[in-house]
Amino acid sequence: MIESNIKIQDLPQNSPSEKPQSTGQDVEAADAHPDAVSQDSHKNDASGPTKMGDSGDSQGSDVVALSKPDNRPLHSTTGEPLSLPREITVVAVICLAQLMTQAGVGQALATTQIAGSSLHITNPAARSWEIAAYSLTVGTFILPAGRWGDILGHKRLFVIGFAWFGIWSILAGLSVYVHAIFFDFCRGMQGVGPAILLPNGIAILGTLYPPSPRKDMAFAMFGSVAPGGAVIGSIFASIFAQFTWWPWAFWAMAVACLGISGVAGVVIPSSPSKDDKNNLFRRLDGLGSLFGVGGLVLINVAWNQGSSIGWTTTYTYILLIIGFLLLGIFAFIESRAEYPLIPKSILNTNLGFVLGCIACGWATFGIWIYYSFQFLLVLRAQTPLLTSIQYVPCAISGLAAAVTTGVLMSRIRHAYIMLAALLCFTVGTILIATVPIKQIYWGQTFVSMIVTPWGMDMSFPAGTLILSAALPREHQGLAASLVSTVVNYSISLGLGFAGTVESNIEPGETLKGFRAAFYMGIGLASLGVGVAALFTFVTRTRRKASR
Numbered sequence: 001m002i003e004s005n006i007k008i009q010d011l012p013q014n015s016p017s018e019k020p021q022s023t024g025q026d027v028e029a030a031d032a033h034p035d036a037v038s039q040d041s042h043k044n045d046a047s048g049p050t051k052m053g054d055s056g057d058s059q060g061s062d063v064v065a066l067s068k069p070d071n072r073p074l075h076s077t078t079g080e081p082l083s084l085p086r087e088i089t090v091v092a093v094i095c096l097a098q099l100m101t102q103a104g105v106g107q108a109l110a111t112t113q114i115a116g117s118s119l120h121i122t123n124p125a126a127r128s129w130e131i132a133a134y135s136l137t138v139g140t141f142i143l144p145a146g147r148w149g150d151i152l153g154h155k156r157l158f159v160i161g162f163a164w165f166g167i168w169s170i171l172a173g174l175s176v177y178v179h180a181i182f183f184d185f186c187r188g189m190q191g192v193g194p195a196i197l198l199p200n201g202i203a204i205l206g207t208l209y210p211p212s213p214r215k216d217m218a219f220a221m222f223g224s225v226a227p228g229g230a231v232i233g234s235i236f237a238s239i240f241a242q243f244t245w246w247p248w249a250f251w252a253m254a255v256a257c258l259g260i261s262g263v264a265g266v267v268i269p270s271s272p273s274k275d276d277k278n279n280l281f282r283r284l285d286g287l288g289s290l291f292g293v294g295g296l297v298l299i300n301v302a303w304n305q306g307s308s309i310g311w312t313t314t315y316t317y318i319l320l321i322i323g324f325l326l327l328g329i330f331a332f333i334e335s336r337a338e339y340p341l342i343p344k345s346i347l348n349t350n351l352g353f354v355l356g357c358i359a360c361g362w363a364t365f366g367i368w369i370y371y372s373f374q375f376l377l378v379l380r381a382q383t384p385l386l387t388s389i390q391y392v393p394c395a396i397s398g399l400a401a402a403v404t405t406g407v408l409m410s411r412i413r414h415a416y417i418m419l420a421a422l423l424c425f426t427v428g429t430i431l432i433a434t435v436p437i438k439q440i441y442w443g444q445t446f447v448s449m450i451v452t453p454w455g456m457d458m459s460f461p462a463g464t465l466i467l468s469a470a471l472p473r474e475h476q477g478l479a480a481s482l483v484s485t486v487v488n489y490s491i492s493l494g495l496g497f498a499g500t501v502e503s504n505i506e507p508g509e510t511l512k513g514f515r516a517a518f519y520m521g522i523g524l525a526s527l528g529v530g531v532a533a534l535f536t537f538v539t540r541t542r543r544k545a546s547r
Contacts, residue, residue, distance in 0.1 A: 086267060110241060111249055136296075155265075234391060310503070358487060360425075371517045379510065413539065423455075424458065431445075433515055463483045498521065504516075
């Protein structure tokens with residue numbers, strides 16, 4: 001979830017020449033004084049128009065915007081002035097990318113039991129694939145998709161992303177006539193759409209605005225719609241599943257996505273692609289993308305498939321081994337690539353700490369959202385619609401968390417915010433893991449719905465800004481993309497871990513299986529707390545040593 005105060009000052013240029021990377025002292029200075037980045041980014045505001053040059057979205061043309069745009073038109077990447085109504089429409093369309101991405105998660109949650117029965121999926125662990133397949137491809141394709149936008153144009157990729165999302169939503173609904181495996185495959189292909197949308201939507205916002213409060217508001221809006229998107233997707237899917245037919249949830253999603261794709265093509269300013277199309281495969285790091293995506297997909301498939309068919313099946317652990325081998329080849333290719341997806345200059349201890357915290361927290365979130373929904377549906381025998389409505393507090397709490405985090409980021413060190421986020425993940429999961437079946441909703445369940453979104457909406461902006469301070473200037477655009485990749489991939493992988501634990505519980509012991517999965521989430525969140533606490537200690541030690 002993308003929050004406010006994410007300053008994308010320069011998108012990655014993908015240049016073969018590396019610039020000096022940030023030092024640990026630079027990172028600690030930014031973390032010790034969180035408002036420093038914001039203050040620096042506003043230094044040019046007093047001198048009239050600010051020119052943000054050759055960014056990934058506007059090769060060959062400058063991004064010109066007014067430093068005080070309150071009463072004057074914003075200028076697009078091509079110098080085209082945008083009226084206030086069009087500016088609002090552009091931001092709204094880009095925010096819909098975030099909303100529809102999370103709606104894709106919510107619609108599968110609401111239809112899990114009904115669609116699973118219709119497709120004859122009897123293994124509870126196998127039903128988690130409906131969410132895991134989607135999050136898997138969202139996570140694995142974000143980094144390559146960002147590079148595609150840098151080379152081919154962010155607007156073009158944004159329009160294609162919504163069209164792709166819509167087409168595969170149609171096919172996901174039609175899978176009712178085919179097989180469960182085809183449905184899971186369609187869910188995975190659906191996820192490629194959001195993977196294209198998110199980095200390119202962020203890039204469009206990043207190049208549309210100069211550093212200013214107006215830009216902060218645009219990114220705040222982008223992040224704030226995420227919790228609401230999941231709830232909206234879940235509610236509408238529940239209505240279709242209960243009162244008509246569950247495939248209509250996916251067909252309605254298709255109509256919305258195709259319509260938004262058309263609107264985006266009209267209202268979003270032109271986004272010129274790079275003039276240099278020579279050696280396109282090399283510039284896109286095609287070989288690295290192939291091995292990197294392939295390795296991540298196979299590892300994730302192995303974990304999620306192992307939970308449904310068992311690890312005694314030979315091909316399960318063979319896929320896992322091949323996946324790790326492909327990642328090893330990916331690392332070798334990246335170390336020698338002229339245009340690597342992950343440049344060597346960004347690799348440092350701060351990157352490891354931050355991504356470790358994000359991975360633990362969001363793997364826990366994947367377990368929390370899936371198994372809490374199943375707990376309410378199966379053990380409390382609630383309807384999908386009632387269950388979806390009970391998640392409305394998550395949207396409200398998430399919005400409050402986004403606003404509060406935006407305020408706190410300029411007042412306290414980001415490492416402390418990350419630690420607080422992991423504590424929220426842990427407490428929220430403990431509450432739902434220990435709730436009695438017959439307890440009223442307003443007890444532990446409601447409190448868990450309030451607490452857990454704070455983990456989501458505090459960890460993402462904190463992680464993004466810590467990485468932004470740690471990355472060299474030419475790789476600023478990688479911060480949000482890296483965090484988004486780890487967020488979505490961890491959700492899918494966490495479900496694989498929890499499913500493996502659940503599958504080892506005796507058949508018929510549904511409550512024990514759900515609790516075992518929750519305990520797996522608590523363990524991951526606790527590990528994240530430990531990593532965050534260590535990160536906080538290390539940053540404090542470095543700051544004292546640098547004085």
